[in-house]
Amino acid sequence: MSQMKDPQVKKENKLGVVPIPRLLFLMSLPAIISMLIQAMYNVVDSIFVAQVGEEALTAVSLAFPVQMIIISCCVGMGVGINSAISRRLGEKKNDEAANVAEHGFIIAIILSLVIVVLGFFISETFIGLFTDNELIISQGRDYLLIVTMLSFGSIITQAAFAMLQGCGDMIKPMIGQIIGAVLNIILNPILVFGLIGFPALGVRGSAIATVVGQIIGMIYMLFVVFKGKNNLLKLDFRSFHYDGSIIKVILKVGLPSAIMQGLASVMITCYNLILATFGMSAVAVFGIYFKVQSFVFMPIFGLAQGAMPIFGFNFGAKNEKRYRETLKVAATIALVFMCLGTLVFWVFPVQIMSAFNPSEEMMTIGIHCLRTVSLAFPVAGVSIMIGTSFQAIGKAHVSMIASFIRQMIFLLPVSYLLARIGGLDLVWYGFIISEIVCLTYASHMYRYYKRTIFSTWDPVAAIS
Numbered sequence: 001m002s003q004m005k006d007p008q009v010k011k012e013n014k015l016g017v018v019p020i021p022r023l024l025f026l027m028s029l030p031a032i033i034s035m036l037i038q039a040m041y042n043v044v045d046s047i048f049v050a051q052v053g054e055e056a057l058t059a060v061s062l063a064f065p066v067q068m069i070i071i072s073c074c075v076g077m078g079v080g081i082n083s084a085i086s087r088r089l090g091e092k093k094n095d096e097a098a099n100v101a102e103h104g105f106i107i108a109i110i111l112s113l114v115i116v117v118l119g120f121f122i123s124e125t126f127i128g129l130f131t132d133n134e135l136i137i138s139q140g141r142d143y144l145l146i147v148t149m150l151s152f153g154s155i156i157t158q159a160a161f162a163m164l165q166g167c168g169d170m171i172k173p174m175i176g177q178i179i180g181a182v183l184n185i186i187l188n189p190i191l192v193f194g195l196i197g198f199p200a201l202g203v204r205g206s207a208i209a210t211v212v213g214q215i216i217g218m219i220y221m222l223f224v225v226f227k228g229k230n231n232l233l234k235l236d237f238r239s240f241h242y243d244g245s246i247i248k249v250i251l252k253v254g255l256p257s258a259i260m261q262g263l264a265s266v267m268i269t270c271y272n273l274i275l276a277t278f279g280m281s282a283v284a285v286f287g288i289y290f291k292v293q294s295f296v297f298m299p300i301f302g303l304a305q306g307a308m309p310i311f312g313f314n315f316g317a318k319n320e321k322r323y324r325e326t327l328k329v330a331a332t333i334a335l336v337f338m339c340l341g342t343l344v345f346w347v348f349p350v351q352i353m354s355a356f357n358p359s360e361e362m363m364t365i366g367i368h369c370l371r372t373v374s375l376a377f378p379v380a381g382v383s384i385m386i387g388t389s390f391q392a393i394g395k396a397h398v399s400m401i402a403s404f405i406r407q408m409i410f411l412l413p414v415s416y417l418l419a420r421i422g423g424l425d426l427v428w429y430g431f432i433i434s435e436i437v438c439l440t441y442a443s444h445m446y447r448y449y450k451r452t453i454f455s456t457w458d459p460v461a462a463i464s
Contacts, residue, residue: 020310020325024333028306030170034177035298035305043355044185045206046291048192050356052202055133057356058280059140059203061287062130062272066119066144068265070151073111076258077104077155078162079308079391080250085166086309086392090316101163101225102235103246108159112152119148129269130276130283139203146207153180153214160221163235166309172224180217184209256400257391263400267407274416278424281359285366288356289373296341296374300334300381304388311392327389327446334381345374365424372428376435383435386442390449398445406438 018026050057081104088097127140157180161173190198191205201208226235268290275282307330314322345352353366383406387399415430 020322021329023310024303024306024326024329026306027168027170027310028303030174031165031305032299032302034174034181035302036295037178037181039294039298040181040185042294043291045188045210046288047355048188049203049206052192054280054284054357054359054362055135056139056203057287058131058284059127059136060143060206061284061290062127062136063140063144063147064287064290065265065269065272066122066126067147068268069118069262070115070148070154072258072261072265073115074155074158075261076254076256077107077111077250078158078165078254079257080104080252080254081159081162082166082305082308083253083312083392083394084246084249085163086168086312087316087394089167090313097166098235099243100246100250101159101166102237102240103243104159104163104250105156105235106242107247107250108156109152112155115151115155116149119145119151123148130272131280133280136280142204143207146204147210150211150215153211153216153218157214157218157221160218160225163225165305166312168309168313170306172221176217176221176224179220180213182213183216184213187212253391253394256397260387260400260403263403263407267411270412271415274412274419274427275424277419279361281361282365282424285353285358285362285369288353288358288362288366289369292352292370293341293373296338296344296377297380297384299337300384303330303333303337304384307385308388308392311389315393323389327385330388331382331385334385335378338377338381342374342377345370345377368425369428373431376431379432379435379439383439383442386439386446389446390442393449395449398442402438402442402445405441406434410434410437 046057046060049060081100084100085097088094088100123144124137124141126144127137131137157176161176164170164173187209188206189195191201191209192203193205194200198205268286271286272283275286307326310326311323314326349367349370350363352370353363356362358366383402387402390398411430411434414433415427418430419427
């Protein structure tokens with residue numbers, strides 16, 4: 001009897017039949033590995049730059065918000081593509097899913113051109129907002145020009161990641177991420193310090209290493225997407241036909257997600273303005289924090305990447321039980337991991353800061369910053385999982401609103417007031433307050449959709 005059922009089981013997409021804990025593990029592990037490698041090369045990047053001098057580290061820290069804009073565009077586009085593909089696969093509309101992927105690459109190309117124009121016109125002006133130090137401005141401008149003018153590698157790669165992840169394939173995106181990250185790690189010291197015959201390029205060398213790794217990763221991913229034999233979706237641009245409604249579907253989810261991520265760039269920019277009143281050492285420490293905290297947050301984002309197609313597929317299939325179980329398991333894992341992250345930041349702040357060649361002032365500021373902000377990690381982990389569940393079902397605007405409330409309504413105003421009241425030591429507590437408010441709002445909206453959407457589904461139909 002089991003032999004009779006096997007062929008049918010093989011026809012079922014694993015997103016709808018594999019037990020959730022095992023499925024989430026299988027889907028998330030490759031993404032978590034690739035995210036950890038991404039975090040490692042972000043930190044290694046700053047460690048090498050820090051050896052050039054505090055001005056170089058400050059320049060890269062000031063450039064980071066613009067990099068966040070690029071990341072925001074990539075994330076938004078990727079979420080839109082991933083969500084649209086996984087929901088159509090859940091509805092058994094494979095041809096439409098392939099068409100979504102093709103439109104996704106068109107969006108990636110257009111987005112790359114927009115970033116080029118943005119980088120050309122704003123790089124020097126942006127760095128000049130924070131300092132009149134000519135060396136910092138020069139190094140920050142050079143870094144930004146390189147990472148913006150050659151951003152197409154990361155953007156097109158993200159479109160390929162989203163297509164494969166939306167189909168449930170997490171291995172090939174992991175390999176692509178590893179290729180780019182490893183190349184970056186290898187090239188960084190060579191180009192920054194001028195090893196094995198290369199000239200010492202300093203900050204510019206770090207930027208070049210970054211974009212070269214991204215472009216090589218892109219080449220690999222394009223080969224996988226268009227030449228891979230085992231891809232669930234087959235793309236053929238020779239028969240491509242433009243459909244404005246697909247663009248709208250991608251943007252409906254992707255644009256709020258991009259705005260949500262882009263708010264982080266605005267937040268970092270404004271936070272740097274607040275910290276600049278206390279000196280450039282505070283700005284440099286905040287840059288270090290954002291690179292180091294990626295070791296804690298990147299695995300959670302990897303978990304979210306693995307969970308998103310599971311959410312989307314089972315939402316499309318109207319299977320509330322699997323949808324809710326996915327959220328429960330993912331949120332629990334995120335909570336535990338983030339608690340461990342808080343523990344590490346509390347126990348080893350000196351060791352973490354020491355990797356960045358800090359001055360005595362930077363060390364003092366950094367210890368307090370790492371210990372205080374890390375208290376918000378567990379709350380943030382749960383919020384990220386709830387937000388991912390909204391994005392996967394096409395309700396990304398809810399996550400965007402939650403992010404806006406957290407960063408614009410609470411974090412920046414509260415941090416500014418705390419800075420005026422208690423100085424630099426108190427400013428970091430704004431992160432804790434804002435994360436608690438964000439989780440409260442996200443939990444309320446989840447209960448709302450549970451009541452208004454899930455209650456309308458036929459449980460019998462979901463099981464069948």
